[in-house]
Amino acid sequence: MTENPAPPALWPAPLASGAVTATVQVPGSKSVTNRALVLSSIAAEPGWLRRPLRSRDTLLMASALRAMGVGIEETVSSSSTGAPVEGGEGEAWRIIPSGLHGPATVDVGNAGTVMRFLPPVAALADGPIRFDGDPRSYERPLHGVIDGLRALGARIDDEERGALPLTVHGGGALEGGRVEIDASSSSQFVSALLLSGPRFNQGVEVRHVGGTLPSMPHIRMTVDMLRRAGAQVDTPESGGEPNVWRVTAGALRGVDLTVEPDLSNAQPFLAAALVTGGRVVIPDWPEHTTQPGDRLREIFTEMGGSCELTEQGLVFTGSGRIHGIDVDLGEVGELTPGIAAVAALADSPSTLRGVAHLRLHETDRLAALTKEINELGGDVTETADGLTIRPRPLRGGTFHTYDDHRMATAGAIIGLAVEGVLIENVATTAKTLPDFPDLWTGMLGN
Ligand SMILES: O=C(O)C1=C[C@@H](OP(=O)(O)O)[C@@H](O)[C@H](O)C1
Numbered sequence: 001m002t003e004n005p006a007p008p009a010l011w012p013a014p015l016a017s018g019a020v021t022a023t024v025q026v027p028g029s030k031s032v033t034n035r036a037l038v039l040s041s042i043a044a045e046p047g048w049l050r051r052p053l054r055s056r057d058t059l060l061m062a063s064a065l066r067a068m069g070v071g072i073e074e075t076v077s078s079s080s081t082g083a084p085v086e087g088g089e090g091e092a093w094r095i096i097p098s099g100l101h102g103p104a105t106v107d108v109g110n111a112g113t114v115m116r117f118l119p120p121v122a123a124l125a126d127g128p129i130r131f132d133g134d135p136r137s138y139e140r141p142l143h144g145v146i147d148g149l150r151a152l153g154a155r156i157d158d159e160e161r162g163a164l165p166l167t168v169h170g171g172g173a174l175e176g177g178r179v180e181i182d183a184s185s186s187s188q189f190v191s192a193l194l195l196s197g198p199r200f201n202q203g204v205e206v207r208h209v210g211g212t213l214p215s216m217p218h219i220r221m222t223v224d225m226l227r228r229a230g231a232q233v234d235t236p237e238s239g240g241e242p243n244v245w246r247v248t249a250g251a252l253r254g255v256d257l258t259v260e261p262d263l264s265n266a267q268p269f270l271a272a273a274l275v276t277g278g279r280v281v282i283p284d285w286p287e288h289t290t291q292p293g294d295r296l297r298e299i300f301t302e303m304g305g306s307c308e309l310t311e312q313g314l315v316f317t318g319s320g321r322i323h324g325i326d327v328d329l330g331e332v333g334e335l336t337p338g339i340a341a342v343a344a345l346a347d348s349p350s351t352l353r354g355v356a357h358l359r360l361h362e363t364d365r366l367a368a369l370t371k372e373i374n375e376l377g378g379d380v381t382e383t384a385d386g387l388t389i390r391p392r393p394l395r396g397g398t399f400h401t402y403d404d405h406r407m408a409t410a411g412a413i414i415g416l417a418v419e420g421v422l423i424e425n426v427a428t429t430a431k432t433l434p435d436f437p438d439l440w441t442g443m444l445g446n
């Protein structure tokens with residue numbers, strides 16, 4: 001098999017020659033894959049993960065868990081029986097939990113899910129686990145996990161930084177119990193403590209104190225996946241107090257899970273239909289899901305498209321017109337770059353609100369979107385908690401990505417309608433969608 005050549009450092013974003021018509025099979029969800037890897041690794045019995053996402057973030061998660069002693073085996077289906085067999089890069093991972101061991105070293109890259117979900121797992125290991133990552137990972141908030149774990153009995157050496165790099169001195173078990181954290185900078189603090197909670201001696205009760213908690217669908221995803229693995233979880237929605245989640249101590253089942261397509265990574269393809277007045281089908285779009293990307297059905301419909309869930313998948317059709325939108329994206333922050341890109345091409349202004357915490361994502365996304373869209377002739381201003389976007393005729397130029405996968409896909413959306421957009425480091429899409437350049441040119445029929 002020949003490998004595709006690496007994309008050029010400045011990738012010419014293809015201009016759409018007309019209305020895009022395509023069916024795009026979008027790879028699995030990063031958020032589901034990495035939660036499933038954690039839950040299966042701390043379960044009482046082996047589990048299966050089918051159609052997992054293979055991307056930088058999920059391979060870092062798998063490597064880290066393997067370094068702590070978990071078995072994660074590649075399997076492929078036997079063509080005659082459909083039964084999984086071992087060997088090769090197949091369609092499923094078999095996850096075999098074991099005692100969690102240190103010493104080990106974890107490279108978190110710039111994956112929020114790895115840097116936040118794994119320190120609680122490391123606290124259960126029987127030795128020191130060292131965490132390090134990309135320079136940007138040092139700047140991303142981690143205090144909720146560090147302070148929370150300390151309050152629950154963990155010993156952590158973070159050189160008083162409240163951030164990476166750090167060492168969790170696993171003691172083989174963690175007492176657990178009640179903890180208060182401020183998770184207004186990342187919902188992943190709450191998810192992190194809940195995911196390992198069933199394995200703490202007293203379980204865990206997490207109380208969020210502070211400003212608005214972002215990304216609630218991702219916390220619902222955590223709760224949903226814990227429950228599917230057999231955990232008892234009490235939530236504000238199940239009659240509990242606001243901002244309090246409780247996980248009872250107990251053994252987790254090994255589950256057999258097929259990963260849904262990543263609906264946030266479906267965003268640029270849906271945007272292509274919207275921007276070109278075309279029609280894009282995303283097979284396997286789930287009827288019910290906790291993924292925030294499901295909100296795109298509503299948001300992109302308000303911006304001018306229409307959609308229908310059919311047996312073929314989600315069929316999304318653009319009308320040829322793109323409207324601005326005034327929307328609070330606090331629950332679905334990771335959709336902001338793609339929405340901003342579409343908004344820059346709309347027929348009226350947009351206001352995107354509720355996403356101040358995006359300043360601490362892969363890059364400062366509010367500053368990056370403002371700068372890069374304005375460099376192409378746009379008129380974007382940062383507000384305290386978002387962006388105001390007034391559409392202007394745009395011109396070609398270099399679109400910098402700041403090692404942010406969603407900046408790269410946002411630039412590609414603009415490039416559909418604006419000639420001469422060059423995406424710097426499109427390879428950064430490997431964080432969650434390594435196939436992006438090929439899927440994109442394939443969609444355009446090139
Ligand atoms: O738990 C998760 O899988 C995620 C939660 C969100 O993080 P924040 O709450 O930090 O925005 C989201 O932006 C990120 O892409 C994935």
Ligand SMILES: C=C(OP(=O)(O)O)C(=O)O
Pocket residue numbers: 110111112113334361362406432
């Ligand atoms: C914010 C994101 O990622 P992370 O999981 O690294 O926080 C994202 O994918 O948009």
